[in-house]
Amino acid sequence: MYAFKFERPTTVRQAVNLLAKNEEGKLLAGGHSLIPVMKLRLASPSVLIDLSKVEGLSGVEVTPRSVVIGAMTKHKDVANSKELQAVMPGLAAVPGSIGDPHVRQVGTIGGSLANNDPNADYPAATLGLGATIITSKRKIPADAYFKGMFETALEPDEIITKVSFPIAKKAAYQKFKHPASGFALVGVFVSKRGSEIRVAVTGAGANGVFRVPSFEEALKKRFSPKSLEGLTHTAAGLNSDIHASAEYRAHLIGVMARRAVAAANEKGGAED
Amino acid sequence: MLPVSMTVNGKAVTATVDPRTLLVQYLRDNLRLTGTHVGCDTSQCGACVVHVDGAARKSCTMFAWQAEGAKVTTIEGVANGEKLHPMQEAFREHHGLQCGYCTPGMIMSAIDMVNRKGNDLDDNTIRHELEGNLCRCTGYHNIVKAISAGARAMKG
Numbered sequence: 001m002y003a004f005k006f007e008r009p010t011t012v013r014q015a016v017n018l019l020a021k022n023e024e025g026k027l028l029a030g031g032h033s034l035i036p037v038m039k040l041r042l043a044s045p046s047v048l049i050d051l052s053k054v055e056g057l058s059g060v061e062v063t064p065r066s067v068v069i070g071a072m073t074k075h076k077d078v079a080n081s082k083e084l085q086a087v088m089p090g091l092a093a094v095p096g097s098i099g100d101p102h103v104r105q106v107g108t109i110g111g112s113l114a115n116n117d118p119n120a121d122y123p124a125a126t127l128g129l130g131a132t133i134i135t136s137k138r139k140i141p142a143d144a145y146f147k148g149m150f151e152t153a154l155e156p157d158e159i160i161t162k163v164s165f166p167i168a169k170k171a172a173y174q175k176f177k178h179p180a181s182g183f184a185l186v187g188v189f190v191s192k193r194g195s196e197i198r199v200a201v202t203g204a205g206a207n208g209v210f211r212v213p214s215f216e217e218a219l220k221k222r223f224s225p226k227s228l229e230g231l232t233h234t235a236a237g238l239n240s241d242i243h244a245s246a247e248y249r250a251h252l253i254g255v256m257a258r259r260a261v262a263a264a265n266e267k268g269g270a271e272d
Numbered sequence: 273m274l275p276v277s278m279t280v281n282g283k284a285v286t287a288t289v290d291p292r293t294l295l296v297q298y299l300r301d302n303l304r305l306t307g308t309h310v311g312c313d314t315s316q317c318g319a320c321v322v323h324v325d326g327a328a329r330k331s332c333t334m335f336a337w338q339a340e341g342a343k344v345t346t347i348e349g350v351a352n353g354e355k356l357h358p359m360q361e362a363f364r365e366h367h368g369l370q371c372g373y374c375t376p377g378m379i380m381s382a383i384d385m386v387n388r389k390g391n392d393l394d395d396n397t398i399r400h401e402l403e404g405n406l407c408r409c410t411g412y413h414n415i416v417k418a419i420s421a422g423a424r425a426m427k428g
Contacts, residue, residue, distance in 0.1 A: 001292050006337065035333050036314055048291075050338065100404025101388075102318065102381070105327045106334075181316075182403065 002044040008053045012159060015049055016136050020157040022047040027159065029072060029111030032103050057110070057161060060084050065167055067091065071110025071160040075099070078109060090171035090191070090264060094125045097175055099182060110160040116208055118149045118239070119183040123209040125173060126163065128189030128200030134162040148207040168193035170223065172263035174256045176203075178243055185244055186252035190260040192223050199257055204238050204249040215257055223265065225258040276336045280305070281349025289336055295329075296320045298336035299346060307347040307376045311406070318405030321377040321384075322346045328384035330404070347376035350383065359383050362422030363415075370409035381405050382419045383426075391427040393420055 006028075009015040019025055026045035028034060029052075037043040051057065057072035062083040069078060075095035078084065084092045098104060098112075098121050112122040113133060126133070126142045133140040136159040145153045154160070168191040175187035184203035191198045199215040202208070218227045233253040235246035244252070276293075277286040280303060287302035299305045299322065308331060311319030315333040322331045323345040350357040356364065359382050369375045385393065385401045393401075398416045407415060 004291060006291055006335075031335075031338070032315055032330075032333055035335075039313070052338070100318075101385070101401055102321060102328050102330050102404045103315070106329060 001038050006048040008050045010053050018049045029108040030106040033115045067165045069163050072108050075104040075107045094121050094173050116152050118208040119203045124187050124189040124200045124202035127209050128198050129165045129191050131165040146209050170264040172260045174260040176252050188256040188260045225261045228258050278339050278342050280344045293336045295334050295336050296331035305346050305348050318377040319374050321380040358425035359422035362418040366414050366418035368415040368418030374407045386423045391423045393423045
């Protein structure tokens with residue numbers, strides 16, 4: 001690991017100023033993606049700006065129409081939120097599937113979204129619900145936020161402070177885990193909020209998370225796994241590696257989407 | 273180099289370290305608490321699990337300075353003098369180990385598991401919760417038995 005300095009700001013403003021001042025600076029949240037890549041010398045920040053002392057970045061707040069999660073809220077606290085489980089169990093289930101118990105005690109939603117790992121789970125939920133990423137300077141809709149593998153719309157001196165998820169009557173995530181790493185080989189998040197249907201896929205795309213318009217159209221007619229029968233996703237543009245070919249991942253998108261719709265119907269109440 | 277202070281196993285400690293020093297290096301190299309192991313060094317195997325302010329953490333994936341002011345418990349700190357912690361005793365009784373390399377992390381994770389999930393743990397829960405701890409010898413069977421018994425014994 002290359003040498004670095006570190007800072008421990010206590011306000012978002014201080015953290016933003018430190019980011020602006022240090023071009024090679026990086027924010028440290030849970031650190032379970034950043035520290036391993038620093039060990040591998042794939043990242044060499046000059047300054048680590050530790051967000052753990054910044055006040056007011058943690059918590060899950062449920063309002064009548066949305067769930068607002070602070071950027072530094074740990075996976076276990078989102079997974080265990082009774083309020084969230086009551087209004088949108090499909091979202092609460094997402095962080096519970098990340099990593100292992102030790103990772104969930106430190107990993108954060110803001111860290112996951114800022115990193116935008118192409119196999120991460122939160123990007124699927126964020127895009128699959130049409131959430132809004134609230135930063136130190138603006139609000140970014142999920143559709144404009146994810147820009148490719150490890151790429152986001154965040155500017156160099158911008159910090160995620162919260163994520164606002166609209167409450168969908170039906171929402172569920174289904175993940176086909178890589179058996180060793182536990183990362184999503186393919187994960188599909190589906191939601192239905194009024195007439196808005198979203199299907200978001202993680203793990204499969206060479207450019208990270210993406211939506212599947214043809215599945216969304218089919219589900220608009222009837223939000224049922226049956227609506228997706230016979231529909232396939234192209235293997236073009238999907239990842240292909242020793243773990244799974246692009247064709248296999250394409251097949252899994254259909255399977256996981258149907259399972260997610262079934263789970264959403266089960267967990268999200270009766271069809272309307 | 274900077275001084276980093278914390279409470280480890282109930283004792284106030286300070287050491288002057290490079291910012292790159294991981295918590296596990298601080299514990300092993302500076303404090304000579306070598307019960308906490310480094311297995312994979314990539315936050316997967318769980319041999320390095322310690323408790324930081326009451327929560328199980330992989331000490332290979334945090335810097336020592338992140339634990340400034342924290343209360344850290346390692347495997348050396350769970351026994352009561354000569355009397356083993358009930359979870360340690362259960363691992364001994366049920367032979368929940370072969371080579372023993374993963375055992376400190378297993379026990380620290382098991383105690384954390386009981387703290388979070390209670391004393392009555394079914395095998396399925398235990399196996400699921402052990403996702404972050406790898407053992408390359410035992411096949412986990414006796415580890416699961418040990419944790420189940422240790423969890424009940426922790427009720428006192």
